[in-house]
Amino acid sequence: MRDVFFIERDPYAPIRHCYPVSKVLYEGKSEYQEIMVLESPEFGKLLVLDGVVQVDEKYEFMYHEYLAHIPMYAHPNPEDVLIIGGGDGGTLREVLKHESVKRAVLVDIDKEVIEVSKKYFPTMSCSFEDPRAIVVNEDGYRYIQDYEGEFDVIIIDSTDPVGFAHVLTTEDFFKFVYRALKEDGIYAAQTESIHYHLDIVARIQKALKKVFPVVDLYTSVIPIYAGYWWTFSIASKKYPVREPAREVKAETKIYSADMHRHAFLPESFYRRIMEGE
Ligand code: SAM
Numbered sequence: 596m597r598d599v600f601f602i603e604r605d606p607y608a609p610i611r612h613c614y615p616v617s618k619v620l621y622e623g624k625s626e627y628q629e630i631m632v633l634e635s636p637e638f639g640k641l642l643v644l645d646g647v648v649q650v651d652e653k654y655e656f657m658y659h660e661y662l663a664h665i666p667m668y669a670h671p672n673p674e675d676v677l678i679i680g681g682g683d684g685g686t687l688r689e690v691l692k693h694e695s696v697k698r699a700v701l702v703d704i705d706k707e708v709i710e711v712s713k714k715y716f717p718t719m720s721c722s723f724e725d726p727r728a729i730v731v732n733e734d735g736y737r738y739i740q741d742y743e744g745e746f747d748v749i750i751i752d753s754t755d756p757v758g759f760a761h762v763l764t765t766e767d768f769f770k771f772v773y774r775a776l777k778e779d780g781i782y783a784a785q786t787e788s789i790h791y792h793l794d795i796v797a798r799i800q801k802a803l804k805k806v807f808p809v810v811d812l813y814t815s816v817i818p819i820y821a822g823y824w825w826t827f828s829i830a831s832k833k834y835p836v837r838e839p840a841r842e843v844k845a846e847t848k849i850y851s852a853d854m855h856r857h858a859f860l861p862e863s864f865y866r867r868i869m870e871g872e
Contacts, residue, residue, distance in 0.1 A: 601633055604646030606757055608791045608821035614641060614648060620715060625707035627759060632715045638819065640715055642683055644708070644754055654818045655685050655719060658785070658825070660850040661815040661858060663689035666748050666783035666829055668839035668855060673747040674698070677775065679735030679763060681752035682708030684720035690750070691722045692845035699728050700746075702739075704759060706732040736762040742775040749776060751784035756795060764795070766802040769830070773806050779833040782807070788822035789814060789868065796826050797869055803830045811836050812865060813858035827858075 600613035614635055621632040631643040639652025650658065663686050667673050674697045676690050682703035690699050703709060709730065712720040722728055731738060735751070749772050753760040762768055763784070772782050782803075787795050796812070803810045807830035817825040829836050837859050843852045860868075 601641075601643070601648075603643075603648055603821070605755075605821055606647075607755065607795075608788065610791075610821055612648070612819070612821055614638060614819070616641070621711060623707070623711075625705050627705045628708075628754075630707060630711055632711060641819075642708075642712065642716065647755060648819055649754070650683050650685060650716070650719065651819045652716065652718065655683075656848045657815055658817050658820075659685035659689050659719075660847050661813070662686055662750060662752060662783060662785055662827060664843075664845060664847065664850040665813055665827065665836070665855055665858060666750060666781045667693050668841065668843060668852075669829070669831065669834055669836040670747055670779075670781050671834070671840040673781075675746045675748075675777075676700070677702065677739070677742075677746045677749045679703075679739070679749070679751045679753060680760070681750070682706075683712040683716055684709070684723055686750055686752045687725075687728060688719060688722040689845070689847075690748075691725050691727060692847075694844075696727055699725075700731060701728065702731045702733055702735045704732065704734050734759065734762075736768055736771075739768070739771045739775050744777050745775055747777055747780055749780065749782045751782070753784070755787065764799050764802070766805055769803055769806040772830075773832070776832060781829065781831045781834065781836065783827055783829045786812075786826045786828040788820065789824045789826050790822040793868065796828070799828050800869060803828060806830070807832065809834070809836060812860060814860065815858060
């Protein structure tokens with residue numbers, strides 16, 4: 596089958612990505628969302644939730660390494676980590692590369708995403724059986740409210756901020772994140788495209804600044820996401836975040852101490868885009 600394309604149904608971006616596909620491997624509907632797995636001659640397998648491509652096998656490392664290692668290496672000794680979302684397992688895999696980690700709790704509202712990933716994405720879901728991993732199927736907004744001073748790093752790896760994922764980008768939620776972190780904890784999340792979702796990026800940064808003393812934005816190029824140039828928001832109770840706090844030892848494909856530093860925007864450019872110029 597040649598020249599067959601899947602057209603993404605992104606509710607926000609003004610453009611539509613078309614991904615070449617050769618086969619539909621899985622199609623189902625969970626209690627929360629439509630789940631599809633497609634085979635692509637260019638990207639390997641694609642995980643699609645509610646019509647939006649979440650991860651691909653070829654480039655997923657560019658997303659997961661940036662999302663996980665920047666907050667993890669900004670912390671000198673992360674032992675207790677919470678991941679909200681991330682049911683494909685890619686962020687968990689990266690977090691567990693840190694020897695300091697004693698416990699990584701992954702809270703994804705949808706257990707079927709985890710089951711589908713275990714079946715179709717073995718290279719991403721390979722860490723669910725790690726004895727340090729704890730999997731909970733609950734709404735992350737609800738889960739986090741029960742904790743105080745519990746986690747060193749909290750990573751939000753959720754779907755776009757619509758429907759049940761929207762609450763994870765509100766000031767109320769950031770207050771719960773702040774409380775659930777230890778006194779020197781760090782938060783990071785994927786926060787959409789620097790081109791097409793600047794209103795969302797600015798809203799999240801503004802809300803974080805009301806709660807945390809250190810707030811910043813870093814970016815990476817994610818070849819499968821609309822606009823390619825993708826943002827990650829990071830917030831810290833104590834440590835600066837633009838430099839790794841310790842030697843980089845994890846085996847990675849793209850993340851390094853240099854890439855950590857280069858991921859952050861120059862101050863002047865950051866201010867300009869936040870002011871909407
Ligand atoms: N890398 C992807 C992206 O940015 O396109 C996101 C990964 S995907 C596996 C995100 C996961 O977040 C989904 O499995 C979804 O079920 C989960 N999720 C969304 N909102 C959530 C919430 N409120 N609590 C817990 N998990 C949530």
